[in-house]
Amino acid sequence: MWRNLEVEAIKVGLDLYYFWNLTPKQFEKHIQMFNENERKRITEVDMLNHLLGKYIAIAFNDPKNYPNRSFLDKSNELIDVMTDEEMELRARRNTIKMGGVINEINDR
Secondary structure, eight states: OGGGGHHHHHHTTOOHHHHHTSOHHHHHHHHHHHHHHHHHHHHHHHHHHHHHHHHHHHHHHOGGGOOSSOTTOOTTSOOOOOOHHHHHHHHHHHHHHTTOOOOOOOOO
């Protein structure tokens, strides 16, 4: 049975030398991750096809209102600017969350 899985190993992109050094449980994990990645890829392609359909529908039915930019273009969004105090507070919180130590300097 294990010999029959060589083809599957090649399909998921495993080197045969690596495949023959795997345990069945390890191989099963590779297959699970391959299937999960394929599902993500298919979902992404489906979303892009749906977006393309929107563009085609607008271009065909209402060409005067065809968008100048991509629906996904975020460059027009406002960027929230942080003050120095807000940035320092955020850095302190992140340091504490990551288990770091903050040395206080009293020369302010």
